[in-house]
Amino acid sequence: MSLDMTTLLAIVAMAVVTYITRIGGLFVADRLVLTGRAKAAFDAIPPAVLVSVIAPTALTTGWAEAIAAAVTAVVAFRLPLLATIAIGVVSVVVLRNLI
Structure with a gap:
């Protein structure tokens, strides 16, 4: 396998642009003063991306994963993050063995 200089430069350029975009977002977000609906919209972005x-x-992927996701979602309203993750992992393992 040979290394093409154009491909390497394209990969490096994409990495630099991605890094600048992420760092730029941190600097801009610190300067924004959000209130009301705008703050609610920005607060909803991380869970929306995760979902x-x-x-x-x-x-x-299958019934076991779908049921485990539903169980994890229900548990997430009651328990802290670490417990939710543990129950999600255990439920998908158990359901994969049962179904």
Whole structure:
């Protein structure tokens, strides 16, 4: 396998742009003063991204994963994060062995 200089430069350029975009977001977010609906919208971004990553996998891989995702979602309203993760992992393992 040979290393093409154009490909290497494209990868490095994409990495630099990605890094600058992420760091730039941190600097801009610190300067924003958000109130009301704008603050609520910005606070909703992390859970929305997490659900958009997890939901397709949970719903397309099988019944065990879908049920485990539902159990984890219900538990997440009552327990802290570490307990929720543990119950989610245990439930998917148990359900994969049962189903």
